[in-house]
Amino acid sequence: MPLVTCPVCESQVSKKAHACPKCGEPDPVNYHATNxxxxxxxxxxxxxxxxxxxxxxxxxLVVDVFNR
Incomplete structure (x- = not known):
């Protein structure tokens, strides 16, 4: 199972996790995509x-200058 680093607490989280088990950050995989x-x-x-x-x-102003 591939792991990614949580952007908030920097702990290892599964890519399939809906929230970080350590800090509770919702959807840590797509955190940077939203930002x-x-x-x-x-x-x-x-x-x-x-x-x-x-x-x-x-x-x-540009049009006025060239129409003079």
Whole structure:
């Protein structure tokens, strides 16, 4: 049975375990996958916000400069 290291308490846990028997961390195998997904979502929203700000505030200024 393959074992993985719990990301919280660093004890060995079975890949099939639903929680770490030592610290109780739920689903220790997918702990980093959840954090990575939330991090990617955060950066996607930041990039979308920068794109929106550029489109609404910067693009009209650029168009105005070239139309003079």
């Amino acid at each position: 990575r997904w939330l991090g990617n979502l955060f950066w996607l929203l930041v990039i979308a916000g920068i794109g929106y700000a550029g489109w609404v505030y910067v693009w009209p």
